[in-house]
Amino acid sequence: SIYESLLKWGFNNSLGLSNKIKLTSYKLEKQYFTIANISKGETLMDIPKEIMLNIGQALSILNSSKLKTQYENYITEDSKSNQTLNDISHIQQSFLSYILYNVNKTKTQGKETKKFYEHYKPLYYLFEDNINHLPTSFTEEQINTFLNLTSFGSFFELMSSYLMGEVNLFEKKIFKEEINLDEYFRYRFLVVQKSYNISNMTTIAPFVDFIKRDFNNPNCNLSIVNGHLKIKARRDIAKGELITIKPHTSNNKYSFFFYGKLYKELNDYM
Numbered sequence: 453s454i455y456e457s458l459l460k461w462g463f464n465n466s467l468g469l470s471n472k473i474k475l476t477s478y479k480l481e482k483q484y485f486t487i488a489n490i491s492k493g494e495t496l497m498d499i500p501k502e503i504m505l506n507i508g509q510a511l512s513i514l515n516s517s518k519l520k521t522q523y524e525n526y527i528t529e530d531s532k533s534n535q536t537l538n539d540i541s542h543i544q545q546s547f548l549s550y551i552l553y554n555v556n557k558t559k560t561q562g563k564e565t566k567k568f569y570e571h572y573k574p575l576y577y578l579f580e581d582n583i584n585h586l587p588t589s590f591t592e593e594q595i596n597t598f599l600n601l602t603s604f605g606s607f608f609e610l611m612s613s614y615l616m617g618e619v620n621l622f623e624k625k626i627f628k629e630e631i632n633l634d635e636y637f638r639y640r641f642l643v644v645q646k647s648y649n650i651s652n653m654t655t656i657a658p659f660v661d662f663i664k665r666d667f668n669n670p671n672c673n674l675s676i677v678n679g680h681l682k683i684k685a686r687r688d689i690a691k692g693e694l695i696t697i698k699p700h701t702s703n704n705k706y707s708f709f710f711y712g713k714l715y716k717e718l719n720d721y722m
Contacts, residue, residue, distance in 0.1 A: 488691050555568055608709060
């Protein structure tokens with residue numbers, strides 16, 4: 453199965469995973485449950501940098517001076533543009549999305565591309581999620597409802613224009629090739645959903661997406677220790693409990709646009 457292959461890849465690259473938790477199907481989702489009592493402070497998951505992915509690792513493995521120059525040019529062009537989000541996290545997210553999109557399209561072309569794909573192939577399960585529930589997939593009627601009846605409308609329009617600004621920059625100045633929007637946007641949105649800020653780098657991490665999000669009473673914390681992403685128990689956890697961590701902190705406009713979810717605990721709940 454996909455998970456067994458992912459697990460094997462993880463263990464071959466120093467993944468630490470407690471034998472007190474187990475991935476179980478629950479309400480149509482695969483989530484981690486405890487199969488034994490866990491003490492406060494105990495580490496349930498230790499994800500090493502070898503199975504995470506950021507711009508630095510991608511450029512290193514692909515080993516392309518052209519791609520490195522394109523990344524540097526993109527940072528420069530983005531800083532001059534008023535049509536994109538001039539923010540380093542969005543720059544990293546969008547460029548990494550393009551790399552994943554392009555490698556998946558040309559995975560057998562070139563030694564370095566093949567090397568990248570073969571190493572990170574188990575990570576591509578993260579980008580198989582259905583994103584048809586996101587606002588960018590709404591019908592015209594649904595879009596008009598949000599534009600006319602909610603405060604979300606102007607935010608959706610702004611974010612959509614920023615994303616198209618990124619694409620236009622890629623197509624006209626950086627890569628100078630046409631980009632398949634459906635495919636690219638799949639990576640673009642899922643990179644946001646699956647990544648974390650580790651040492652100021654947008655970093656994609658596997659396994660954490662199988663952990664349930666809970667604003668009110670999460671039983672685990674996510675922390676970064678020496679470049680490793682760790683999940684530790686914030687209290688004693690009884691056998692049979694669902695493992696939970698807090699979601700990303702944002703507002704509901706951002707959450708709904710990129711995640712398709714609203715939370716009562718966030719601003720702009722509707």
